[in-house]
Amino acid sequence: MTDTDDNVRYDQARYVENGQYEPLLSEKDLTRVEIGEENGGDDGDDSPLPDDLTRDSLELPELSEPELVRHYTRLSQMIYGIDSGPYPLGSCTMKYNPKFTEDVAALPDGAVHPDRSEESVQGTLELLYRLQDYLGRIGGMDAVTLQPPAGAAGEFVGIRVAAAYHEHNGEGHRDEVIVPESAHGTNFASAALGGYEVVSLPSDDEGRVDLEALEAALSENTAALMLTNPNTLGLFERDIEEIAEMVHDVGGLLYYDGANLNALLGRARPGDMGFDVMHYNVHKTFATPHGGGGPGAGPVGVVDELAPFLPSPRVRTDGDASYELFEPEHTIGKVHGFHGNWLVLVKTFAYIARLGDEGLTDASAKAVLNANYLASRIEYDVPYEPFHHEFVASAGDQDAADVAKRMLDYGVHPPTTKWPEIVPEALMTEPTEVESKDTLDRLAAAFNAVAGEDDATLEDAPERTTARRIDQTSAARSPRLSWQTLSEEEE
Ligand SMILES: Cc1ncc(COP(=O)(O)O)c(C=O)c1O
Numbered sequence: 435m436t437d438t439d440d441n442v443r444y445d446q447a448r449y450v451e452n453g454q455y456e457p458l459l460s461e462k463d464l465t466r467v468e469i470g471e472e473n474g475g476d477d478g479d480d481s482p483l484p485d486d487l488t489r490d491s492l493e494l495p496e497l498s499e500p501e502l503v504r505h506y507t508r509l510s511q512m513i514y515g516i517d518s519g520p521y522p523l524g525s526c527t528m529k530y531n532p533k534f535t536e537d538v539a540a541l542p543d544g545a546v547h548p549d550r551s552e553e554s555v556q557g558t559l560e561l562l563y564r565l566q567d568y569l570g571r572i573g574g575m576d577a578v579t580l581q582p583p584a585g586a587a588g589e590f591v592g593i594r595v596a597a598a599y600h601e602h603n604g605e606g607h608r609d610e611v612i613v614p615e616s617a618h619g620t621n622f623a624s625a626a627l628g629g630y631e632v633v634s635l636p637s638d639d640e641g642r643v644d645l646e647a648l649e650a651a652l653s654e655n656t657a658a659l660m661l662t663n664p665n666t667l668g669l670f671e672r673d674i675e676e677i678a679e680m681v682h683d684v685g686g687l688l689y690y691d692g693a694n695l696n697a698l699l700g701r702a703r704p705g706d707m708g709f710d711v712m713h714y715n716v717h718k719t720f721a722t723p724h725g726g727g728g729p730g731a732g733p734v735g736v737v738d739e740l741a742p743f744l745p746s747p748r749v750r751t752d753g754d755a756s757y758e759l760f761e762p763e764h765t766i767g768k769v770h771g772f773h774g775n776w777l778v779l780v781k782t783f784a785y786i787a788r789l790g791d792e793g794l795t796d797a798s799a800k801a802v803l804n805a806n807y808l809a810s811r812i813e814y815d816v817p818y819e820p821f822h823h824e825f826v827a828s829a830g831d832q833d834a835a836d837v838a839k840r841m842l843d844y845g846v847h848p849p850t851t852k853w854p855e856i857v858p859e860a861l862m863t864e865p866t867e868v869e870s871k872d873t874l875d876r877l878a879a880a881f882n883a884v885a886g887e888d889d890a891t892l893e894d895a896p897e898r899t900t901a902r903r904i905d906q907t908s909a910a911r912s913p914r915l916s917w918q919t920l921s922e923e924e925e
Contacts, residue, residue: 444845446899447511455900456508465496512900514847520869520877521847522808524824524862525618525666525693527718528847534788535722535781544780548772552758559757562773563749565783566733572786572794573692573712574705575735579744581774585693586620588713588732589660591745593628594766595736596658596687596711598743602764605685608657612686614643616667616854621660621691630657637856641667641818643677652684662691663707664698666854666862668805668821678708687711687740695719696867697802697823700795711736716782721868729775731782745769798823800867804874808865811878813885817857824864826857827881834859836892837884843898844880 449456468491481488497505515521521528538544546558566578582588593611600608611625614635625632633651638644642665652659659681663671671677681688690704690712696719698704704712716731717724724730736744743766747759773779789797801823809816814827827849829837838848838861849863861881865874884892896902 444843444898446514447508448900449508449512456505456512459495459497459502459505460493462505463496464493467492467494514842514899519846520865520873522849522863522865522877523847524668524826524850524864525853526724526850527693527696527715527864527866528724529696529718529721529866530868531721531723531781532785535784538784539777539780544777546776548776556757558776559749559759560751560755561783562779563751563757565779565786566749568783568786569714569733570735572699572703573690573695573714573735574703574707574709575712576705576738577741577744577748578733578735579748580731580733580779581745581768581770582713582732582734583770583775584730585691585713585715585718585732586624587769588715588734589620589624589689589691590627591732591734591766591769592689592711592713592736593624593630593658595734595740595743596689597628597630598764598766599687599740600657602743608655608686610653610655611657611689612648612651612659614661614665616641616665616856617660617662618666618691618693625658625660635659641665641669641856642671643673645673645676645680648677648680652680652686654684656681656684656686658687658689658711660689660691661709662694663704664694664822664824666694667818667826667856668694668697668824669818670822674707682708693718694823697798699798700791701798705735705737711740716778720782720785722778722781722785729778731775731778733774733779747773749773797867801864804865804867804869805863807871808863808874808878811875812881814861814881823866824862826854827861827863828857829859829861832859832885832889832892834861836889836895837861839903840884840887840892840895841880842896844883846877846880 451457516528516530543557546555552559562580566580569578570576579591582591600606609631610633611630612633612635613621613625614637616637622632635651636644636647643661659677661671661677663674665671678688687710688708690709692712692714695714699719712735714733714735716722716733722731734744742763744762745768746761746765748762749757750760751757786794805821805823805825809821809825809827812827814829816825816827818826834851838851841848849861852860853862854860865877
């Protein structure tokens with residue numbers, strides 16, 4: 435792959451005006467508009483709101499429709515997203531969101547006020563009930579709450595449900611949650627926020643749970659073990675039944691992080707493996723938009739014993755096609771307004787209903803096939819196998835962060851980097867089931883082009899994107915949410 439090869443060359447758009455990238459609307463020509471009754475505003479005199487919360491005029495950009503449309507189109511050309519190309523973020527899973535689910539969520543029937551009477555929203559309740567049922571059957575769980583707004587929020591709910599269960603049974607002394615070293619950061623955070631001491635569990639030489647270390651960590655203080663399967667290396671925890679037995683023998687619960695459920699769909703169920711509680715990351719498994727960029731959903735499923743502790747309200751039916759909301763007997767309370775993020779749940783429902791049993795089973799086959807095909811095409815070493823829907827390659831002597839930056843220059847999004855730490859300079863890669871062979875080949879070509887490049891080139895990357903290398907720490911800690919004025923150097 436070379437710069438001159440037109441088949442793979444990529445240059446991201448850069449619109450510059452007066453030394454600035456595309457200005458924000460508020461930085462364009464502004465006009466002050468008086469808000470009078472004739473413009474649909476309040477005349478100010480009889481407003482029920484206090485004076486300091488109302489205004490009589492508003493600054494609005496003075497733009498024509500084409501200028502407005504072009505502004506947003508330009509912005510969309512200066513970023514990279516799942517609609518631009520592959521986005522193989524291992525574990526974080528950026529799956530293409532099929533547009534039909536957006537159409538379903540945009541149907542006028544979806545715009546129901548959450549305070550409407552149960553009798554007048556039977557269709558809404560039926561959808562929620564059927565989604566609870568779908569998710570329960572997919573995960574092998576007996577009861578499901580749809581309320582949590584993201585995977586991490588689901589983890590927190592699952593941990594609080596586990597805590598309520600232990601307390602109810604007079605086992606409130608249990609104060610430890612065991613989390614594998616290689617687990618996602620949110621697992622540690624959810625356990626700690628849920629009020630537990632976090633006990634970290636090392637992996638064995640093959641990258642799986644170390645049974646001896648687990649034995650040593652388990653005690654009468656264990657509230658739960660949190661696991662994902664396949665684990666973050668993409669490896670199936672073959673000893674899962676033994677692990678479940680060990681945890682249950684000391685009175686603990688087994689928590690399933692559903693982030694990797696798309697590797698198992700239609701083939702294996704966490705409930706059958708012995709898990710007691712799990713969250714579903716619907717954006718990873720059922721192709722809804724990712725919660726980080728807007729409202730998400732992270733439903734939680736549990737076995738019968740934990741069902742009375744789930745958040746309220748849940749939906750049930752009397753079996754006569756009539757649906758009602760109810761409060762589980764020992765509910766931990768509400769974790770979100772009303773039913774959770776309703777329109778994300780509609781998209782989840784639409785996706786599952788459209789794919790059906792066969793489609794979901796096919797999705798997991800393709801997720802695993804795609805990861806294995808891509809790994810077989812790249813020159814970087816993949817130390818742990820056999821993996822499922824994702825793999826962790828090692829950048830070896832290269833810095834994984836530099837590799838990621840350089841991959842942007844080839845028009846693909848890089849994998850997750852430097853995690854899990856068990857693999858040096860980790861490139862954690864998950865192509866997902868949606869990518870075609872051509873796209874996987876293009877992705878492999880980008881990996882391999884970067885693998886052959888020198889440190890100086892990598893350290894200087896990216897050079898073809900709208901923004902060059904940014905200071906990631908400052909960007910995360912003190913974000914400046916407007917375009918920077920271009921420095922002379924960048925120009
Ligand atoms: C393994 C794992 N668990 C949990 C989460 C948290 O999910 P969410 O991003 O929906 O909060 C993630 C997110 O990327 C993850 O990769």
